[in-house]
Amino acid sequence: MPPLPVDAQLPELLAALSASTRCVLEAPPGAGKTTRVPLALLEAEWLAGRSIVMLEPRRMAARNAARYMASLLGEDVGRTVGYRVRLDSRVGPATRIVVVTEGILTRMLQDDPELSGVGCLIFDEFHERSLHADLGLALALDCQEGLRETLRILVMSATLDAASILALLERNFSGPVPSLRSEGRAWPVETRYLPPARADRPLERDVAEAVRRALREETGSVLVFLPGVGEIRKVEALLQDIRSDTVRLCPLYGDLSLAEQDAAIAPLPSPLRKVVLATSIAETSLTIEGVRVVVDAGLSRTLRFDAGSGMSRLVTGRVSLAAAAQRRGRAGRTEAGVCYRLWHEGEEPGMAAHARPEILEADMAPLCLELAVWGVAHPSALRWLDEPPEEGVRQALALLRGLGAVDGAGRATPRGRAMARLPLHPRLAHMLLEGAALGMGRTACLLAALAEERDPLAVPEVDVRSRLALLEGGGGGSLAARIREAARQFARLLSLKGKASEVPSFDEAERAGALLALAYPDRVAQRRERGSFRLAQGRGAFLDPHDPLADELFLAVGGLNAASGNARIWQAAPLSRETLEALYGSRFETRSDVFWDERQEAGAASRRTYYGALVLEERPLREGGGDLAGQRASAVLDGIRRLGLSCLPWTEELEQWRLRVRLLASLEPEAWPDLSDAVLLADLESWLAPFLEGISRRSHFSRIDLGAALRSLVPWDKLRRVEREVPAALEVPSGSHVRLRYEASPEGAVPVLAVKLQELFGMVKTPAVAGGRVPVLVHLLSPAGRPLQITRDLEHFWRHGYPLVRAEMRGRYPKHPWPEDPFTAMPTRHTNRRLRASAP
Numbered sequence: 049m050p051p052l053p054v055d056a057q058l059p060e061l062l063a064a065l066s067a068s069t070r071c072v073l074e075a076p077p078g079a080g081k082t083t084r085v086p087l088a089l090l091e092a093e094w095l096a097g098r099s100i101v102m103l104e105p106r107r108m109a110a111r112n113a114a115r116y117m118a119s120l121l122g123e124d125v126g127r128t129v130g131y132r133v134r135l136d137s138r139v140g141p142a143t144r145i146v147v148v149t150e151g152i153l154t155r156m157l158q159d160d161p162e163l164s165g166v167g168c169l170i171f172d173e174f175h176e177r178s179l180h181a182d183l184g185l186a187l188a189l190d191c192q193e194g195l196r197e198t199l200r201i202l203v204m205s206a207t208l209d210a211a212s213i214l215a216l217l218e219r220n221f222s223g224p225v226p227s228l229r230s231e232g233r234a235w236p237v238e239t240r241y242l243p244p245a246r247a248d249r250p251l252e253r254d255v256a257e258a259v260r261r262a263l264r265e266e267t268g269s270v271l272v273f274l275p276g277v278g279e280i281r282k283v284e285a286l287l288q289d290i291r292s293d294t295v296r297l298c299p300l301y302g303d304l305s306l307a308e309q310d311a312a313i314a315p316l317p318s319p320l321r322k323v324v325l326a327t328s329i330a331e332t333s334l335t336i337e338g339v340r341v342v343v344d345a346g347l348s349r350t351l352r353f354d355a356g357s358g359m360s361r362l363v364t365g366r367v368s369l370a371a372a373a374q375r376r377g378r379a380g381r382t383e384a385g386v387c388y389r390l391w392h393e394g395e396e397p398g399m400a401a402h403a404r405p406e407i408l409e410a411d412m413a414p415l416c417l418e419l420a421v422w423g424v425a426h427p428s429a430l431r432w433l434d435e436p437p438e439e440g441v442r443q444a445l446a447l448l449r450g451l452g453a454v455d456g457a458g459r460a461t462p463r464g465r466a467m468a469r470l471p472l473h474p475r476l477a478h479m480l481l482e483g484a485a486l487g488m489g490r491t492a493c494l495l496a497a498l499a500e501e502r503d504p505l506a507v508p509e510v511d512v513r514s515r516l517a518l519l520e521g522g523g524g525g526s527l528a529a530r531i532r533e534a535a536r537q538f539a540r541l542l543s544l545k546g547k548a549s550e551v552p553s554f555d556e557a558e559r560a561g562a563l564l565a566l567a568y569p570d571r572v573a574q575r576r577e578r579g580s581f582r583l584a585q586g587r588g589a590f591l592d593p594h595d596p597l598a599d600e601l602f603l604a605v606g607g608l609n610a611a612s613g614n615a616r617i618w619q620a621a622p623l624s625r626e627t628l629e630a631l632y633g634s635r636f637e638t639r640s641d642v643f644w645d646e647r648q649e650a651g652a653a654s655r656r657t658y659y660g661a662l663v664l665e666e667r668p669l670r671e672g673g674g675d676l677a678g679q680r681a682s683a684v685l686d687g688i689r690r691l692g693l694s695c696l697p698w699t700e701e702l703e704q705w706r707l708r709v710r711l712l713a714s715l716e717p718e719a720w721p722d723l724s725d726a727v728l729l730a731d732l733e734s735w736l737a738p739f740l741e742g743i744s745r746r747s748h749f750s751r752i753d754l755g756a757a758l759r760s761l762v763p764w765d766k767l768r769r770v771e772r773e774v775p776a777a778l779e780v781p782s783g784s785h786v787r788l789r790y791e792a793s794p795e796g797a798v799p800v801l802a803v804k805l806q807e808l809f810g811m812v813k814t815p816a817v818a819g820g821r822v823p824v825l826v827h828l829l830s831p832a833g834r835p836l837q838i839t840r841d842l843e844h845f846w847r848h849g850y851p852l853v854r855a856e857m858r859g860r861y862p863k864h865p866w867p868e869d870p871f872t873a874m875p876t877r878h879t880n881r882r883l884r885a886s887a888p
Contacts, residue, residue, distance in 0.1 A: 052080030054230045058088045064226035065168070065200050066094055069192065070217045072225060073204045076232035077374065078335070078381045081204050082109075082172050083117050086129075086145045089168060094200065098167030100145045103153050105178040106329055107133045108302055108309055113172075114138070114147040134471050135537045151471060153184040154418050158468065161195055161422075168200040174213070175205040175370070177405035177433075183415055186430040187422060193220060206374065216433050235380035237342075243392040251345060251390075252279055256286040258343045258388050259323055263290065266386050268340035269322040271330060273375050275347040275364050277301050277502065280325045287323065294319050300326040300336075303502060305526065312336065328367075331374045340385035344375045348403070353411040353440065354610060360411055361610045368403045369396065405434050412436055412444035413474050417453055417460070421468045425458030450569060451478045470541060472496055479567035480542060486553040489544045490535075492563050494519050497534035499567075499606065504528040510595050512606055512621045513560050554627060561623035564604035565631055571605040572628060573617070574662040581605075581617070584660030591617040602628060628659065635659060640669060642679035644687035650745030651683035681740050685732045693725050697750050701776075702758065707790035707797040708774040709762060714796025715818060721761045735761050774799070774817050778824070781875035782807035788817070788824070802827040805836060805853070806865055809873040814842045830857060831864045846870045 075081040104110035114131035130139035131147040298312035315337030379385030453464030467477035483492025573581035579593035607619030645652040657665040713720035858866040867873035
C-alpha cells in the first residue's frame with residue numbers, strides 16, 4: 049500500500065484506544081483516515097475478534113470505502129470488509145469491518161442495545177453533521193455508559209470543532225478524551241474568481257462557460273460542483289459538444305446506478321480527461337482520480353423542515369466557507385491544481401463559516417420515533433452536540449401520536465416499533481403497515497418507493513395515479529426500474545407474497561388517495577374554489593386551475609412545494625368523503641360554531657362537522673339562548689378584525705378626538721391609553737364588546753355608539769383634560785373661534801390652525817396646546833382662504849415674512865386691510881368698507 053499521511057498517527061491512535069474508550073481524530077481530506085484506520089484497528093488486542101462498524105454519511109461513500117478497503121486486502125467486498133446501506137448489503141460470516149449509513153447503525157443499536165458483537169464504532173466525516181450521525185453518537189454514548197463500558201467510540205472528521213466534540217465526549221467520562229491530528233497532504237491550489245457578468249443569467253450557462261475555460265487553460269480532469277440533479281442535467285446538455293475521444297462527461301449524484309458512479313470515480317489513462325458534474329456528495333468522502341481542476345458554482349441544496357407547517361422544502365443557498373474550502377481542496381489531492389469560484393471574492397466575508405447541522409433543520413419525526421423505541425420519551429434525556437429544536441420535537445411527537453406510533457407519554461407502541469423497523473419516514477412506514485392490513489400493500493410499496501425517488505414521469509402530472517400506472521405497466525426506463533426494485537424490497541420486508549393474496553378495501557380509483565391519506569392525514573385537502581384548496585392542517589394550497597384534479601372536492605396530497613405561504617400541490621390523488629370517513633371517521637368532530645360569514649357580512653351559527661381544519665358538513669342554527677348570542681357577539685368582533693376599524697361608524701369629530709388623545713399620549717405615554725388601530729383591534733373584547741348588543745351584521749354597525757365606546761377607555765378626569773388642554777377650537781384676536789385640526793404624525797399628532805392672516809394682527813406669541821408644550825402649526829390664509837404662509841413662529845413671520853406678503857397681496861385684495869405695522873393693527877375678519885361703516 050502506498051504511504052498516506054494518516055499512517056504516521058496510527059501507532060498513537062492504537063495506543064489511545066487501548067487506554068481510552070473514546071477518541072477524536074482530525075485528518076483533512078486525502079489523509080487516508082477512512083480506509084487506513086479501520087484496517088489498522090483490526091488486530092488491536094482490545095477488539096478481541098469483534099467487528100468494527102464505521103458510519104458514513106453518504107451511501108456512495110460507504111460503498112466505495114468498503115470496496116477500496118477490500119481491494120487493499122486483495123478480497124471481494126463481503127469477506128473481511130463489507131457494507132450495509134439502505135436496501136443494499138454486502139456482508140458475510142467473516143466480515144470484521146462493516147461500513148454503514150442511513151440509519152443502519154441506529155437499527156443495529158435498536159436490535160442489540162449492547163452491540164455485543166461490535167468492538168468499535170467509528171463516526172467518519174462527522175463534520176458533515178448528518179442527522180443519523182448525531183443520533184447514532186447520542187445512542188452510542190448512552191449504550192457505552194449504561195451497557196458496554198468497553199465499547200470503543202472513535203469520532204473522525206476532516207474539519208472538526210474539536211473543543212465542542214471533546215466537551216461532549218468528556219461529559220460523564222472518567223478522564224480526558226485523547227484528540228489526535230493528522231496534518232494530511234495537500235498540493236497548492238490556485239483560486240480564480242469568475243463572478244457572473246449578469247445577475248439574471250442562468251447559473252448553468254456560467255458554469256458551462258467556466259468548464260470550457262478550464263479545459264482550455266488547464267490540464268487534467270475537472271470536478272464541477274452544482275446544487276442538484278436538475279442543474280447537472282442542464283449543464284450536461286450545454287456541454288454535449290465537448291464530448292470527444294479525449295473528454296468525457298460524467299454526472300455524479302446519489303441516485304445514479306453503481307456502474308454510472310464508478311464511471312465518474314474511476315481513473316482514466318492519459319490523455320483522457322473527465323468533466324465530473326457532481327452535487328455536494330463529492331466534497332469530502334470520495335476520491336475522484338485525475339482531478340486537478342475544480343469549478344465551484346458556490347451553491348448547495350438542503351432539505352429544510354418547517355415545524356409550523358409540518359412540511360419540508362428544498363432550499364438552495366450559498367455554501368459555507370468550510371464547504372467551499374473542502375471543494376477547493378479536491379483540486380490538490382495528487383498535484384498542484386486550480387479552483388474556479390463563480391462568485392466575487394468580496395462576498396466571502398458574508399458567507400457562513402459552517403453549514404447548519406442537519407439536526408437543526410430536519411424533520412424530527414424519524415429521530416423522535418427512534419428515541420421512543422430506545423426508551424427515551426424526549427431528546428433532552430440524551431446528550432447532543434446540538435439539542436434538537438423544541439418546536440420540531442413538539443410537532444414530531446404530535447404527528448407520531450396521530451399515527452399511533454407513540455402513546456400520550458411518548459412511549460413507543462407496538463405499531464411504532466413495527467414502523468421503526470422499516471427504512472422509511474414514519475409517515476410512509478405507517479402507510480405501508482396500514483396499506484398491507486387493508487389489502488393494498490403492493491400499491492403502498494410503490495407509493496413509498498416513489499416518495500423516496502425522483503419523479504419517473506418525463507412530463508410531471510399532479511395525479512399520482514399516472515406514476516402508478518407507469519410503474520405497474522413496466523415502463524419508465526432505469527429510474528422506474530429502480531423504483532420497482534425498491535418497492536419489491538419493501539414488499540419483502542412486509543412479507544407480501546403476491547397480488548393474489550390482497551383483497552383491497554377500496555376500489556382502484558380510490559386506492560392511491562386512501563394510501564396517501566394514511567401517510568399524510570394532515571394534508572387531506574378540501575376544494576375552496578377551482579384549483580384552490582385548504583389542507584386539514586389549516587394551510588392553503590393550490591394547483592393549476594386547468595389541472596384535471598382542480599375540481600375534485602377532496603384530495604390526498606403527497607407532495608407539496610412549501611416555498612411560499614400558499615403551498616403548491618405537485619403530487620396528489622382524489623379522495624372521496626366516504627373514504628375519508630372510513631379511514632378517519634373517529635377523528636371527525638361535530639360542534640356548534642358561531643362565526644363571521646364573510647359573504648353575508650354577518651355573524652352566523654351552524655352545526656359543523658370537522659376533520660382538522662376542514663368543514664365537512666354544515667347546518668345553520670337559529671338564534672338560541674344567551675350562550676349562543678354571546679358567541680355571536682364574538683363572531684362580530686372577529687368580523688370587525690377581518691374588515692378593519694374603518695368598518696366602524698367613524699365621524700370626523702371622533703377621528704379628531706382620537707388624535708387629540710394621541711397627542712397627549714405622546715407626551716405622557718404611561719398616563720394615557722394607546723388608541724392606535726393595532727391596539728384597538730387587539731383589545732376589541734374589552735372596549736367594544738359591551739356596545740354590541742343587538743349588533744349581528746355589518747349593516748347594523750351604524751348603530752354602534754363608537755364615541756361612547758372609545759371614551760370608555762379614558763378615565764373621567766382625563767376626559768376633562770382632553771377638552772381643556774387639547775381643545776377642538778381656539779379663540780383668535782379677532783374674536784373668532786377657529787377650529788383646530790389635528791393631523792397624525794409619527795410622534796403623535798400635530799395641531800394645525802388655519803386662519804385668515806388679518807384675524808391674527810397683534811398676536812405676537814404663537815398659540816400652543818397641551819399646557820403650552822406643543823406649539824400650533826399656523827396656516828395663514830389669504831382673504832380667499834388660500835395658504836400664504838405656514839409657521840410656528842408668528843413674531844418672526846410678522847417681522848420678516850409679512851412685508852413680502854403685504855407687498856404681493858395688497859394689490860390683489862385691496863378691499864382688505866394690509867397695515868404696515870401688524871403688531872398694532874386691529875385684528876379683524878371684515879373688509880375695509882365694513883370696518884369704516886362700523887367706526888364711530
